[in-house]
Amino acid sequence: MIWTKFFRRPPVFRAVAEEYLGISLAKCCNEYQRYTRYRMDHWVYPTIGSKRINKIKPPEILACIQEFEKGAPSQARRLLQVLSGVFKYAKVQGWCDHNPADGLGIALKPYSYKGFKHISIKQMPDFLADVDARVTLDAAAVTAFWLIAYTAVRRGEAVNADLSEFDFSDGLWTIPAERMKMKRPHLVPLAAPVVNLLEEWLEERNRIGIVGNKLFGGIGGHRPLHVITQAGWRGRMTIHGFRKVFSTAAHESGLWNIDAIELQLAHIIPGVRGVYNKAAMLEERRRLMDWYAEQVHNWRGTVARL
Structure with a gap:
């Protein structure tokens, strides 16, 4: 569904995100698709899903990411990348003038990837x-x-x-x-x-x-x-x-x-x-x-x- 045909004003975040994910996840494996949508359903949509895409402020996005970060510090930046992609998509569609997720990584805790633990x-x-x-x-x-x-x-x-x-x-x-x-x-x-x-x-x-x-x-x-x-x-x-x-x-x-x-x-x-x-x-x-x-x-x- 192309939302520009139905909305005179910018759509809500969830509508834009679902349209974007339908494109960006098309070539990803099923497990990654399910995991990405799970994160959106549980950590993002409940907070900003119903807000107009052009009305969302950086602190609102950061709050979602930091709450998710508490349980999955290694995945916080990946979720932020997904949200940034949603806003980039909205920007090229003319639904918002800028990407409020840009640069928010500076506020996340440093994380040093140690690889998957394994025994000898x-x-x-x-x-x-x-x-x-x-x-x-x-x-x-x-x-x-x-x-x-x-x-x-x-x-x-x-x-x-x-x-x-x-x-x-x-x-x-x-x-x-x-x-x-x-x-x-x-x-x-x-x-x-x-x-x-x-x-x-x-x-x-x-x-x-x-x-x-x-x-x-x-x-x-x-x-x-x-x-x-x-x-x-x-x-x-x-x-x-x-x-x-x-x-x-x-x-x-x-x-x-x-x-x-x-x-x-x-x-x-x-x-x-x-x-x-x-x-x-x-x-x-x-x-x-x-x-x-x-x-x-x-x-x-x-x-x-x-």
Whole structure:
């Protein structure tokens, strides 16, 4: 909907924001789209959503951002960027004369990005033993956690998985481009323990009556993180940390082609190497994931529940 056709005076902030987000988020992955809209719905719209776009003052915007900043200091500037984009869009449409969000970053607390916390390989046996011994969460959350642990996929790629993406007979998970960060389809070889894990989950899924195409029935993206929390490792390990552990273990082993490791992490290989690796090195990646599943199994010890 083009609001210039319906408004003689500038529209309210929410109307402009929704029009802007419809354009700016079009090529973003579904998880990022949902998260961006969640932040707007909970932290911005309740305060300035109903105000005319040309009547909003910098202190009102700053109040929204600073309230959000209390719980997510690393994301405050990103939310400010979204709001700034809304006002830039409104300005070119002729709905306001300036961008009141411009320069507000100076009032936010300095934040030094430290990366995603992750434990060392030596700590993995203790960590996974605590998961096996302490966690009593629902099977969907726990299975999603182990799927991430064994495959090093991103959290959103796991919790939002669709049943149609899996070929258990071929041991292959094909994640479509629209669900990937880089908007390219991604192949994930499934080692035998992972196939067993998912087949057991499908039986449990049927038993408890989950229906629909979503593998985990639409659980929230935060649920696998709750496994880490209940195991007592929150603050030391993160879900994204599994990608770092996988990368470290694979590289340090000296057994695998570097490009195979990077492709398994869905990273873009630069230059000529990237052009000639479009074959995806699938066979080597199958062997890599079989090897890594054995590493995880060994870390879990004899109490592994597979």
